Ligand SMILES: Nc1nc2c(ncn2[C@@H]2O[C@H](COP(=O)(O)OP(=O)(O)OP(=O)(O)O)[C@@H](O)[C@H]2O)c(=O)[nH]1
């Protein structure tokens with residue numbers, strides 16, 4: 771892969787058992803294990819990809835979702851460029867935990883401007899017949915809590931997994947572009963005599 775690659779850190783958060791490790795392993799190794807073990811602490815894998823002409827090395831951090839491992843995972847939130855809030859569509863409790871995961875991330879990652887931080891919400895295990903969370907209510911949660919992109923995935927049958935990680939990259943690039951646009955806007959204002967009324971940041 772030619773051209774300078776942008777290193778991005780993406781972190782998967784969500785209740786134990788929703789499929790965070792399975793999503794990472796499906797995306798990086800294209801494997802799925804129906805008997806996956808609970809993650810203890812954190813693990814990470816890298817994968818190179820190209821999104822809209824940009825070469826990216828995605829460093830995917832997979833975290834333990836079980837409450838007892840909280841102190842092992844929270845030190846690794848800092849420096850993340852994107853957070854994938856993950857639940858399972860057959861586990862209503864994991865959907866209702868999304869708000870807590872978002873708060874935990876913002877606190878331990880010390881996010882200065884949560885309103886502009888790239889979160890993406892994933893509803894996993896859509897291959898399973900018995901759903902407890904509808905697409906509409908998940909979309910409504912995403913709209914109410916920050917207008918986050920919402921994708922439905924299955925690590926088991928590889929539905930939307932690559933799309934989900936590509937969307938994470940797009941969200942980071944979009945925020946970066948917005949910041950660059952703002953910086954550029956301020957620079958031009960510094961030299962022009964007329965005070966521009968609008969400020970975009
Ligand atoms: N049917 C189905 N099962 C899945 C899917 N993704 C994961 N699983 C299964 O769900 C169980 C938990 O998956 P994990 O990937 O270990 O879940 P996790 O979120 O990493 O769990 P913790 O490490 O405890 O936080 C495993 O038995 C997986 O095989 C999916 O998309 N569909």
Ligand SMILES: [Mg+2]
Nearest residue numbers: 790791808809
């Ligand atoms: Mg895991």
